[in-house]
Amino acid sequence: MRLFIEPSDVWLFRDGKPFTAGSDHRAGSRFPPSPTTIQGALRSKVLLESGVSLVAFANREAAAQTIADDIGWPGEQKLPFRLQGPFLARRLFPGGPVERLYSAPADLALTKHELRKEQRFLYLTPAPALSIRSDLEALKLEDELRLLWAEGEERLTMVEGWLTQKEFGWYLTDPERLRARLNRRQSKRCRGLISEKSLFVRESRVGIALQEQARRPTEGMLFEVEYIRPRQCVGLLVEIGPAEGDIAPAIAAAFGQVGSHGTMSLGGEGRLARWEVISEDITPAPLIVERYFKVVLLTPALFKQGWRTDWNKLFGGSVRLHAAAVGAPETISGWDVARNREKAARPTVPAGSVYFFEKLDASPLQLREAFTNDDAHLGFGQFAIGAWHV
Incomplete structure (x- = not known):
């Protein structure tokens, strides 16, 4: 079962940095969010749809045993289902097919020349003649880790952005074809990769802590929170599958068949999201492992x-x-x-x-x-x- 999830509001997906009153004033967001965020939201959605009391579920009462068989008890490490994702995805137009996007691989780099404006994409590869050995026993590094390098004397900068599903397929099977395509775009003064700003915007909002009972502002407790606002037709792609056998009845009942849609809470502050069950295959083509x-x-x-x-x-x-x-x-x-x-x-x-x-x-x-x-x-x-x- 594959879900395409779009926002009905801004989203808040906290990063892992501490954000305790009085110790820090800014909470950042990561996007796409962590898989743990998605599994929590999906389990909450299924639990609410089942009609089982949240208290009974939290206390592991017998009345909640059936739903626990489908989504697991609170705090359990091993769950009776498997997730793939979340992945960033988009529709080119409302109601159109969903296209999965891929973060730029870390071995893709861009030249940076101080005098010339021309830039070109290239790949970092393990150096054939250069290797490093470590005598630091505590690190326990592999015996012969190679340096990553690229021919030429130009400075390099790491690439940020996203590849389409077709481009990522080229990266896996025909990387030179992808590099040529990106360089043609760059020569036309077009950004080679899909930029973050074309997919989502980061919005910062300022707030102030309130006293718990009086609900009055607390002096010196200003804070800033970063939200994510995806562009139109941009969202998250998630696949839900059974750990073994068929998909759990409670999950199937909560989300239905292909074409079913609804709403759910997602991320910090329980912001609203729209979901739809889709049929598109979003798995990269398998590649035979060579030497x-x-x-x-x-x-x-x-x-x-x-x-x-x-x-x-x-x-x-x-x-x-x-x-x-x-x-x-x-x-x-x-x-x-x-x-x-x-x-x-x-x-x-x-x-x-x-x-x-x-x-x-x-x-x-x-x-x-x-x-x-x-x-x-x-x-x-x-x-x-x-x-x-x-």
Whole structure:
């Protein structure tokens, strides 16, 4: 079941930074939001549609057992369904087909010359002759991690923006075709990638804390909150599937069949969102794993060792990590409704990060559904495999 979710108001998706009265004055938003935000909103929607008492559900009473079988009890780590997403998506016109968008991969760079205005796109690749070795035992780095580089003496800047579904397919299978297309756009003074501003706007609003009982302003307690306002026809794409067997009856009843639509609360302050069940296939085309390949994260990932893990165990085969283009870590947190407290903050590897691997033997890799150690069922670690031409 695939849902396209659009805003009826601005959205608030807090980042993982602390925002406690008196300690900080600004709350930022991340977009797309964390998978944990989406699963919480969907479970709340299904629970409300079921008619089960929230108190009975929170207290794990027998009256709530049926709905708990479909969406899990509060605070449970393993849920009876799986999510993919959330992904940024858009319609080119109201009521049209939904197109999934992809964050610019971290190995895509743009030249920056101080004298010439011309810029061109290129790819960072593992350097063939340069390698680094670490004698820092505590880091436990791979023996031969390569530097990422690009030919030429021009300065490089990282790329920000979004690729269309067709362009991302080229990135995976025919990267030079994508690079040529982006450079043609750049030469015409058009932005090569879809810009953030063309998809959504960040709005900051100022408020003041109120006294709990008197409801009067508290001196010195000004704060600023950043909201997200997606453009028309821009929203989020989510896929809900069963952990095993068929999709849960309560989920099917809450969202219905293709073409069904409704409203739900989403994100901070319970802002209103419109959802619709769609039929479009939004999964990137699978690619056969050659000896050399790269993995691109489509949603944030959680690894045991920061940005890395036991790759052989994750792939179920023998592989070697040659290099990685990893973005700055994003912290996820949130509010634990069942325990009425903040969730522990966890750093994630952001979407768009790229890992370059070599398959070391002829045995097939046992690729998992997600490229992450934790919370794969919530949508973390969604990935695509692309060609790495050595």
